[in-house]
Amino acid sequence: MIEVNGKAIEWEEGMTVENLLLKMNYTFPKIIIRVNGEIVAKELWGSFEIPDRADVHAHHLIAGG
């Protein structure tokens, strides 16, 4: 299991950031991803593999109304 924004999510071997965003249906174009406290640059999302038991923060930078 991993934690994503404080919620427990099923982990899969080889899960990349991109896979996670698809799984969570996080489609917003401006998201800051931190895995275990470290920012993962957007260009690495397709290759960066999230480890098991990781603490992931997907901070949506949305201004809203």
Next chain:
Amino acid sequence: MNSSVEKMRASRKELARYDYKPASIERGYSGKTLYINISDQTIKSKDVTDQMKDIFIGGKGFGLWYLWNAVQPETKWNDPENEIVISSGPVGGITQYPGSGKSLVVTLSPLTNSVMDSNVGGFFGPYLKFSGWDALEIQGKAEKDIVILIDGDKGTVTIEEIDFQPGASHLISEQLTEMLAENEKDKMHISVVSSGSGAEHTNVGILNFSFYDLRRKAARMKQAGRGGTGTVFRDKKIAALAVKYSSLTGRSNNPADPAKISKTGVKITREINKFDNEQFRMRQIGTANLMTPMNDYDLLPVHNFKYGSHPDAVKISSDVLRDRFTQNMPDGCWIGCSLSCCKAVDNFELKSGPFKGEKVIVDGPEYENAAGLGSNCGIFDPDYVIEANFYCDTYGLDTISTGTMIAFTMECYENNIINKEITGGLELNFGNAAAAMELIHQMGRGEGFGLIVGQGVRRMKQIFAEEYGADPSFLQDIGMENKGLEYSQYQAKESLAQQGGYAMTNKGPQHDEAWLIFMDMVNNQLPSFEKKAEALHYFPMFRTWFGLQGLCKLPWNDIVPEGNAQTDSPEKIPEHVQNYVDLFNAVTGKNIDKEEMIRQSERVYNFQRIFNLRLGFGTREHDAAPYRALGPVTVEEYESRAERYDKQLEEDVGINPAGLSIEEKIKAMRKYREERYETLLNVVYKRRGWTENGIPRPEFVRELGIDFPEVMEVINKYI
């Protein structure tokens, strides 16, 4: 148009005149406000005191202070004593920083019967200030339609009768601008405030504030939308209000540190140029950029806030609307705004109503219009959204309230609470664009079922229960209003913080106090009650500040600087908060910091809460939310998100949903969510310095320095 304008010019009849020497602006203030009583045609100047500047700052602070002194606890919105107060603020009118042209309108609302504030773009507020007036108070009622003209170039204020047909705000804006201008370029120096016929027949009338778009060669309009300010305006028989001022410069505020203002403005403009396209695309799409993410994240209001998304929402997505806007046009609603987000659809051919067949400029659609008039009513047709936007604007109807009102009637219709006999033949099913459009025209004409709908959701709930035998508790659950004001267009069932952000507001569920949905629901940055309370203190206070200064909030967080993600509180956009501190100090010569910025807002915010108390509102019961705002009311709502709700019952409530009927599950979920909301009220009140009943504590009021005798008299009744 020329013959109409000539007729207007020839018909001008001056009823009263006031000649003055416009005060010089000193550090963002003229030091004078203009009082006009249209019952007896008094026009006079009042001084702005140091106390006003220190405690109320400007903008809605001045509006609240003047209104407090004008009315009694029993004053109603349509009594002559009610005022409309319009003000910019000390920072308002600078041209170097985006979003610096806002006006604030304060009055007693026909929807809430309490104090309402509404912010609006356009040129009026800054031009009013530079014409010598930090605020305009209008009290009384005229016998016949009058026009108030403020000429800052000549130093005259006149009350006049002018022969034109009020009713269509886009025509009033155009014609008055034409009448007052010496030539085409001079039109940029004029701003007209007007409403339309819908404001005469409904409680949701708006005020349109114009600005002249030289490239389009047209008067465009922004809206003071919430709470029926236009209804008050037309009840007073004000046909229009206009200001003319032609000497604007980058130093019109006579600021203490103009170099600092320029430097700060250059910095943010560079950010906008560099990042806007990859961030929120405000220059391309404006607030309509929210349509797609709201639908993707189940936050778009659909079918009277029942659902948060719909497969057809793609038909009115951000990119669909982008493709309807005319691009490569400067679209700021104040001079120098580099965020430039007030998009328009040009040459739109209207298919219905009194202007059918004409090609018009439609200001918008903004997100609220597309969501409220569109998805919330189950209508996913961009042409409908654009046309409804136009007619609401020109009739003077609040698009947010109109969308929520129509959505409510549609749900009532589909539940057989009202029928074709009651609606005069309108088949108000969700998705019926023709029926919805006809309802808007009826509200504009003041006839048919439109007369009932236009009274607002709170009044409709009463009427439907009393006259049509509807179940009042069901109506209460689905009628999306709080304090009498209709909810704005976010489906916030899964964000407890936003539920508070809506219903714990001073004026009603408008999201200008707080927009916490993503922070709460998606980013999970507010997992505890204490964190939610902190957010529901900080953000309403921070966002109130814009309304004191004459500023728009969009440049605060609709553009994000480099390195923001690495800051301690990225959601606050700390660098931009500092920009605003710097701007205030650079204009006024004062030396506030971020803490004092919040304290400025706390004074005005709590004063407004106490004003509500004075008028008989403002206690805990008025912060209650309809259950549709908190959770699923109906079986279909629950079943639409059954997996989510069943999981929550199990994990959060500790109830195993297996074996429970759907009604039992809805009941258990409701108990949990309502209890959570009550807990939130308790923690937020405590954080804000209020009692459990929502009363600002006397010691806190003293600490704020707003412990005037008449204020303490109000509080002491409740303590």
